[in-house]
Amino acid sequence: MPKSKYESIYQTIKDEILAGNYVHGDLLPSENEYTKRFGCTRNTIRRALAMLTQEGFLLPRHGRGVQVIWQPQKGRNIFSLGGIESLREAADRNQVSMKTRVVRFEERICDEKLSEQTGFDVGEHLLFVERVRKINGEAIILDTNYFLKSETEGLTAEIAEHSIYRYLEEVRGMNITTSLRRVTAEKAVKRDYRYLDLQEYDFLLVITGQVFNSSGVMFEYTQSRHRPDKVCFIESAVRKTV
Amino acid sequence: MPKSKYESIYQTIKDEILAGNYVHGDLLPSENEYTKRFGCTRNTIRRALAMLTQEGFLLPRHGRGVQVIWQPQKGRNIFSLGGIESLREAADRNQVSMKTRVVRFEERICDEKLSEQTGFDVGEHLLFVERVRKINGEAIILDTNYFLKSETEGLTAEIAEHSIYRYLEEVRGMNITTSLRRVTAEKAVKRDYRYLDLQEYDFLLVITGQVFNSSGVMFEYTQSRHRPDKVCFIESAVRKTV
DNA sequence: GTACATAACTTGTATAAACAAGTAGAAAGG
DNA sequence: CCTTTCTACTTGTTTATACAAGTTATGTAC
Numbered sequence: 001m002p003k004s005k006y007e008s009i010y011q012t013i014k015d016e017i018l019a020g021n022y023v024h025g026d027l028l029p030s031e032n033e034y035t036k037r038f039g040c041t042r043n044t045i046r047r048a049l050a051m052l053t054q055e056g057f058l059l060p061r062h063g064r065g066v067q068v069i070w071q072p073q074k075g076r077n078i079f080s081l082g083g084i085e086s087l088r089e090a091a092d093r094n095q096v097s098m099k100t101r102v103v104r105f106e107e108r109i110c111d112e113k114l115s116e117q118t119g120f121d122v123g124e125h126l127l128f129v130e131r132v133r134k135i136n137g138e139a140i141i142l143d144t145n146y147f148l149k150s151e152t153e154g155l156t157a158e159i160a161e162h163s164i165y166r167y168l169e170e171v172r173g174m175n176i177t178t179s180l181r182r183v184t185a186e187k188a189v190k191r192d193y194r195y196l197d198l199q200e201y202d203f204l205l206v207i208t209g210q211v212f213n214s215s216g217v218m219f220e221y222t223q224s225r226h227r228p229d230k231v232c233f234i235e236s237a238v239r240k241t242v
Numbered sequence: 243m244p245k246s247k248y249e250s251i252y253q254t255i256k257d258e259i260l261a262g263n264y265v266h267g268d269l270l271p272s273e274n275e276y277t278k279r280f281g282c283t284r285n286t287i288r289r290a291l292a293m294l295t296q297e298g299f300l301l302p303r304h305g306r307g308v309q310v311i312w313q314p315q316k317g318r319n320i321f322s323l324g325g326i327e328s329l330r331e332a333a334d335r336n337q338v339s340m341k342t343r344v345v346r347f348e349e350r351i352c353d354e355k356l357s358e359q360t361g362f363d364v365g366e367h368l369l370f371v372e373r374v375r376k377i378n379g380e381a382i383i384l385d386t387n388y389f390l391k392s393e394t395e396g397l398t399a400e401i402a403e404h405s406i407y408r409y410l411e412e413v414r415g416m417n418i419t420t421s422l423r424r425v426t427a428e429k430a431v432k433r434d435y436r437y438l439d440l441q442e443y444d445f446l447l448v449i450t451g452q453v454f455n456s457s458g459v460m461f462e463y464t465q466s467r468h469r470p471d472k473v474c475f476i477e478s479a480v481r482k483t484v
Numbered sequence: 485g486t487a488c489a490t491a492a493c494t495t496g497t498a499t500a501a502a503c504a505a506g507t508a509g510a511a512a513g514g
Numbered sequence: 515c516c517t518t519t520c521t522a523c524t525t526g527t528t529t530a531t532a533c534a535a536g537t538t539a540t541g542t543a544c
Contacts (some may be wrong), residue, residue: 044529061495062536063494063535064537247498302526303506303507306506309527447506
């Protein structure tokens with residue numbers, strides 16, 4: 001449950017947009033109308049609207065109002081880059097069935113080469129998890145995670161089959177706060193061919209990420225390799241008018 | 243020049259981080275210290291810091307302070323997905339030489355199929371521009387743009403060789419405000435092989451975008467096809483602590 | 485009728501202030 | 515010496531208010 005006012009207002013308005021209450025180009029109710037409806041100040045409303053703007057739902061226009069520019073995408077499964085969302089959460093939102101198979105689950109000690117790749121310190125004890133994600137029956141995604149061993153005590157392969165994030169957040173009470181992601185395209189390697197239904201494709205869309213918890217330590221390095229026809233990543237940006 | 247206080251504070255602090263005044267993990271001065279330094283309220287400081295957090299420079303930690311988590315990347319040219327930045331601007335920032343060659347510059351009328359792809363209305367008069375970008379001598383990027391003809395009167399092939407955005411903003415006084423971007427990986431097609439130095443690669447990292455001006459009309463559809471070894475896109479995200 | 489001023493909206497920026505909640509170190513107690 | 519308590523910090527949320535600036539429609543003067 002959202003704990004703050006602006007978060008619950010954000011969620012409410014977002015739900016209304018996703019439900020199709022507004023068509024592309026419509027103006028939202030004005031900020032003042034929202035203050036009456038939600039019983040709060042303009043600041044709080046503006047904060048919620050700013051989040052939705054950041055995510056590409058809205059286009060505020062000085063003096064006129066706030067326009068809804070969201071339109072549902074079709075064809076590919078959409079994973080928004082705009083927020084930290086686990087694959088499980090994204091799959092639920094896209095209403096697709098996702099099955100996870102853990103193919104490797106072992107402890108590793110970070111060496112020079114791995115440190116270069118992941119950003120962990122040499123000698124650090126890591127938990128290495130490799131998972132295949134089946135979406136609607138097809139093996140589409142190969143997920144590789146390195147977790148800081150010390151922060152993931154109690155994590156089992158069985159839990160990894162479901163949602164690791166849910167475990168870390170709900171059971172261990174960890175707060176995942178910030179992540180940095182890089183998007184690249186890469187040639188398929190042996191492991192991709194071995195585990196994924198690549199069809200005619202010999203390349204993958206790769207999302208690499210470092211995740212920080214609220215203690216400020218980087219506790220996860222992730223690589224997510226996607227068959228390119230089934231996914232796309234969306235992002236919105238707001239240019240500072242110079 | 244930044245017109246608002248929070249923008250100039252944002253720029254000042256960002257410059258200090260990029261200049262290397264703080265190393266990975268350092269705490270920034272507290273918000274209260276910044277209010278004294280910049281002579282403004284905490285809200286204004288927080289707004290500037292929020293932007294830097296959004297871009298992945300900072301990790302604020304409740305009760306402790308704001309940690310700098312930025313570290314310079316190496317290897318690939320980085321194009322941040324976090325802001326609307328033209329290729330020319332990104333190239334300047336990465337200090338690489340970029341040459342642009344216009345290979346097509348013609349008027350088109352939007353038909354059914356093009357409308358499906360770009361989101362423009364059928365019958366709309368469009369300006370179609372195709373450009374090859376050479377970075378450090380290699381043809382790396384194939385750029386395809388469809389502009390609303392009515393909004394780009396006076397645009398010539400010669401201007402397109404430089405920066406279209408600079409022209410639109412400085413000469414035509416247009417404000418580019420919001421863009422929606424999709425990231426995918428796609429198989430190379432004939433035109434890619436014809437115009438780009440693809441080397442052994444047979445696929446591309448593709449960024450597709452719709453750009454809205456401050457009048458709220460979508461006035462540009464962009465597709466940018468990149469040889470995958472030379473670029474990567476980075477993005478930061480902040481998870482709402484549930 | 486057309487042009488211009490005006491009024492009533494809208495969003496954008498900034499200040500000021502209060503309290504909540506997390507952190508860390510000093511002080512006090514055993 | 516160790517533990518607990520308190521205090522002084524930090525960031526996080528929210529209210530209230532004021533004014534700036536862009537848009538639109540209305541009404542007035544010509």
